[in-house]
Amino acid sequence: MTVLMTAAIPSDQDLLALALRLCRETADIINVIRARGFVTQKKYDQSPVTEADQEAERHILSALRAAVPGIPAIGEEEIAAGIKIAPGAQYWLVDPLDGTREFAAGRDDFTVNIGLVRGDRAVLGAMALPAYGQFYAGGEGLGAKRFDADGEHDIRARHVPPEGLTILASRHHGDAPELARFLEGRPVASLGNIGSAVKFVRVAEGAADFYPRLGPTMEWDTAAPQAIVEAAGGCVLEFDGSPLRYGKPEWRNPNFVCTGLPDNTHPDKRISPAGT
Structure with a gap:
């Protein structure tokens, strides 16, 4: 399946805002499923998959394809199901629930990942940590931010401290x-x-x-x-x-x-x- 360039591509700032919004919405979907319970199954490679993975990916891919049809959107679960999307010069890469083992085991370290690749480089990214209520976004020329209950925060990697x-x-x-x-x-x-x-x-x-x-x-x-x-x-x-x-x-x-x-x-x- 090849996605044609049928609409103007928004700015990187707009694309990042879209990815961040979808991370927030998907975190809500995952948290609802987590609260009511779910069944864990095995994919062809024996890795785990849950209803949360599948529902999260459906939400993200449908929204990306509706909002920016000119940018192909590639998701982990579609690939696992044998659905192939031609990537093009730029494309979304979606992991709707990274850390399914953690999620299935009742631990908190799982994420939603929506990244934009241009050429061979990852240039924009948004993530949700649903169990922590934390959201992250960053991209070339846009800096990196964390969003949580206390608001919006610029983030920066640190120098290795003297203690190691x-x-x-x-x-x-x-x-x-x-x-x-x-x-x-x-x-x-x-x-x-x-x-x-x-x-x-x-x-x-x-x-x-x-x-x-x-x-x-x-x-x-x-x-x-x-x-x-x-x-x-x-x-x-x-x-x-x-x-x-x-x-x-x-x-x-x-x-x-x-x-x-x-x-x-x-x-x-x-x-x-x-x-x-």
Whole structure:
């Protein structure tokens, strides 16, 4: 299926506002389903899926396609169902419920991710953390913000503090020896394990410094959070030090690291995949 350019494309600010609004609406849908209960099923790859994933994606994709028909919208659950959408020069990547394992287990670390890719780069992103009542948005030239019960806040990744790195690693995919190699020679203040793309926004808002991803992810997992992290001054890097890019075969990402601002003790350096 190819989506034709039938209408003028809004500004990036308008596109980001649209994505943020849909994140808010989708968070409400997910929270309602969570409160009344749901059944967890298995997809073809044995990963979990729930009614919340499916209802959230239907809402997001239908709204994106109605609002901006000139921009293809690609969702995780449609791809899993064998529905293929041609991406075009720019396109939305949607993960309607990132962290389904966390959601199904009754934990709070799950997100809604709506990202815009242009060429091979994630340029705009909006996210919801429904259980926390937090919403994030960011993009090139637009900065990064968090919205919560206290209002709107500019966010910025931080320099590594003198006491050392605050590290967030995956709850379900990790490699302790490889992580130890990354961190060799660096002071570590704390190391925690949580699920989903929550780890990205904790780096973006300066609550953490380093998120190493040593397991499988797909492009819809990372597009929105990468745009937010980069708008906040951080980086998402492949192991060769180059930025994570988009349009890869079968939408699969390589391993990567998400980092904040450079180490204050090494102001010309970020925390790289090699740990230097």
